[in-house]
Amino acid sequence: MFRFLKGFGVTLNYFRKKKVTVMYPDVKEVMPERFRGVQRLMTERCIVCNMCVKVCPTEVISLTGEKDEETKKKVLTSYDIEFERCIRCEFCSEVCPTEAIVFTTKYDNLSVIDRSKMKIDQQWLEDNHIFGNYTTPEEKAKQDAIKAEAKAKAKAAAEAKKAKEAAEAKPEAEAKPEAKAKPEAEANNAAKSEAKVTADVMKDVNATKAQQEGAEAKAIDQAIKAPGAKTQATDQAAATPAAKNEVDNKQDNNKGEGGDRK
Numbered sequence: 001m002f003r004f005l006k007g008f009g010v011t012l013n014y015f016r017k018k019k020v021t022v023m024y025p026d027v028k029e030v031m032p033e034r035f036r037g038v039q040r041l042m043t044e045r046c047i048v049c050n051m052c053v054k055v056c057p058t059e060v061i062s063l064t065g066e067k068d069e070e071t072k073k074k075v076l077t078s079y080d081i082e083f084e085r086c087i088r089c090e091f092c093s094e095v096c097p098t099e100a101i102v103f104t105t106k107y108d109n110l111s112v113i114d115r116s117k118m119k120i121d122q123q124w125l126e127d128n129h130i131f132g133n134y135t136t137p138e139e140k141a142k143q144d145a146i147k148a149e150a151k152a153k154a155k156a157a158a159e160a161k162k163a164k165e166a167a168e169a170k171p172e173a174e175a176k177p178e179a180k181a182k183p184e185a186e187a188n189n190a191a192k193s194e195a196k197v198t199a200d201v202m203k204d205v206n207a208t209k210a211q212q213e214g215a216e217a218k219a220i221d222q223a224i225k226a227p228g229a230k231t232q233a234t235d236q237a238a239a240t241p242a243a244k245n246e247v248d249n250k251q252d253n254n255k256g257e258g259g260d261r262k
Contacts, residue, residue, distance in 0.1 A: 041125035045100035052092035106130035
């Protein structure tokens with residue numbers, strides 16, 4: 001029972017899939033170029049070499065020819081194919097040295113009730129102008145012209161796209177250096193301002209320090225000239241330990257010189 005339900009489920013799934021059949025002959029499928037349908041015969045190319053007759057595995061091809069008195073060449077007089085036995089092997093087309101027999105995508109004439117209609121003669125094969133996996137010189141030139149036109153259009157579109165991208169990228173490229181230069185300029189200006197402020201501060205500090213050193217030196221000189229007097233300058237000079245030591249050293253030296261004189 002389980003197997004039956006499983007198989008029935010597989011069958012039901014086909015109802016959900018896309019239909020692959022068409023209402024033939026009212027609707028006809030478009031076959032690919034390499035489809036092997038009914039042959040086309042180009043009599044003007046045939047040299048009556050009988051290669052297609054010899055290579056056919058089912059022996060469905062028959063032809064006759066005769067020698068042309070003017071050109072001294074053989075010309076085709078009849079060409080028949082029995083399609084009810086043809087297996088579409090394409091040997092006849094491959095072996096033909098002049099490509100006089102080629103396959104087309106035509107297939108609708110193969111659906112007949114009377115088998116006698118399956119025998120196709122030379123005139124029918126000549127009138128079969130359905131395109132397939134072959135090209136005549138005229139068709140090839142036409143296809144080459146279409147391909148060249150499409151290639152030129154694609155090239156022009158690619159160049160236009162490239163020019164458009166280049167035009168759009170140019171303003172962006174110009175804007176990027178400006179945007180990049182602006183922060184750098186601001187940073188440089190800030191650095192210069194900071195350096196200027198630092199220099200001014202150091203200048204003031206050095207000036208103050210020089211002024212203090214000058215005042216200390218002046219106080220030391222006054223203290224040396226009047227060793228017994230405690231002037232305001234001496235007090236100011238003695239305010240710092242280094243200045244006090246220097247004053248004491250100079251006073252000791254003066255005393256020593258006075259003792260030597262005595």
